[in-house]
Amino acid sequence: MDILDEIYDAVIDGKTDIVISKIKEALENNIQPDIIMKEGLISGLDEVGRLYEEGKFFVPEMLIAARTTQAALKDLRPHLVKQGVKPAGKIAIGTIQGDLHDIGKSIVAMMFESSGFEVVDLGVDVQPEKFISAINDGAQIIALSALLTTTMTNIRTTIESIEKAKLRDRVIIMVGGAPVTEEFSIEVGADGFAQDAPSAVRKARELMGAKNIST
Numbered sequence: 001m002d003i004l005d006e007i008y009d010a011v012i013d014g015k016t017d018i019v020i021s022k023i024k025e026a027l028e029n030n031i032q033p034d035i036i037m038k039e040g041l042i043s044g045l046d047e048v049g050r051l052y053e054e055g056k057f058f059v060p061e062m063l064i065a066a067r068t069t070q071a072a073l074k075d076l077r078p079h080l081v082k083q084g085v086k087p088a089g090k091i092a093i094g095t096i097q098g099d100l101h102d103i104g105k106s107i108v109a110m111m112f113e114s115s116g117f118e119v120v121d122l123g124v125d126v127q128p129e130k131f132i133s134a135i136n137d138g139a140q141i142i143a144l145s146a147l148l149t150t151t152m153t154n155i156r157t158t159i160e161s162i163e164k165a166k167l168r169d170r171v172i173i174m175v176g177g178a179p180v181t182e183e184f185s186i187e188v189g190a191d192g193f194a195q196d197a198p199s200a201v202r203k204a205r206e207l208m209g210a211k212n213i214s215t
């Protein structure tokens, strides 16, 4: 079997040791770091996302695969930097003001990081000003998570604050969390909604392609 296929399979199985040793072998065989990342790691993780959406994988399997990919990326990062590969985009993520739920937000953050994005995790109970600072610091995507129907309304307040700060054109705004829906996302003027971590990454890639964001 091809080394990249072995990396892909080991990501799906969450076998960190195998992924790391196969990456070493791939580098020794002069396979470019970006090819290892895209065709081994990210496509393996995309498959995990697909299996999750089909109901064949659950959150634990998705977390294990994301952790495997993160560990592998740590090893691969110096080689990617040397090759001049840039992150897929810079994203600032946080749970909305008043809300302390962080499990889903952290899964989404991990999935973005494992998929090649630079992630700034702003934590929980994030005030609009912190999202504004993140945009000023170069975040191209702002991801807002809400788990309570009472805090969901703070998504609207945060988007309004970004508009008032005249930064709306500079950023893609994504929203999610159990009570959030596609209709709500349109109503509050977000750019995109996703119901889980794999579709959040897919949606972000799609939005990055569609909206020309200058930093």
Ligand code: B12
Pocket: 059, 098, 099, 100, 101, 102, 103, 104, 105, 107, 108, 143, 144, 145, 146, 147, 148, 149, 150, 174, 175, 176, 177, 178, 179, 193, 194, 195, 196, 197, 200
């Ligand atoms: C665990 C939990 C807690 C923990 C949180 C621990 C932590 N570190 O996060 C604790 C015990 C602290 C807690 C507290 C409270 N909770 Co609570 N909690 C839950 C519970 C059981 C699970 C939430 C969870 O983690 N789900 C798993 C994750 C993986 O799913 P997720 O968050 O939806 O995330 C996924 C997607 O939504 C999406 N996603 C998430 N964020 C984003 C962001 C973007 C941009 C995108 C694109 C996608 C995305 O991707 C994620 C991964 O697939 C839910 C019930 C439930 N089953 O949902 C209640 C629940 C959310 N809690 C509830 C309540 C009421 C509370 C409290 C108010 C209780 C109280 N009276 O004190 C407090 C609120 C405190 C506060 N101010 O935030 C209610 C909310 C009801 C409502 N309609 O608003 C729920 C629904 C329980 C219920 N059935 O009543 N809670």
